[in-house]
């Protein structure tokens with residue numbers, strides 16, 4: 051059952067030629083609706099993709115804890131680390147597991163809670179106008195080939211439906227406060243995979 055709390059009255063996306071999208075939900079993703087979302091400001095263009103990394107507990111993969119966190123189902127008692135994030139209400143639009151499996155928690159037409167205090171090219175509150183993609187991983191370490199493949203395919207789908215102009219890391223929109231996806235993320239690989247798109251990259255290695 052999809053949460054109705056952040057269903058916009060009007061679609062902010064433009065018409066797609068494919069049936070891949072329905073009300074901001076990518077049909078090929080695993081859907082797990084989060085209550086941690088809201089409406090985007092009226093008329094706000096969605097033109098930024100923000101790349102993050104997360105794993106729960108940190109460095110442990112495939113636990114299901116990230117999906118639980120993003121849907122307010124995490125048991126705070128299950129691990130000592132969780133005590134430090136107790137009560138945290140966050141979400142991203144997408145989460146890509148180490149296997150490359152793609153999960154979606156919030157309609158891309160709605161505002162997910164992934165960026166926090168942030169700014170990109172003079173515009174504050176990146177959650178208003180961005181799509182957040184979390185990669186399962188640990189800041190500073192590397193990511194799997196299957197994750198790059200999934201991320202590239204996901205960005206292509208997103209860019210086919212929204213007018214994406216920029217792709218940045220959380221570390222670029224909240225410098226000094228956030229450090230993900232970190233030095234282990236290969237921006238060049240992403241740029242090569244998306245070379246056909248008219249998109250600016252914040253990460254190093256821009257072609």
Ligand SMILES: [Zn+2]
Pocket residue numbers: 101102103164220228230
């Ligand atoms: Zn982040």
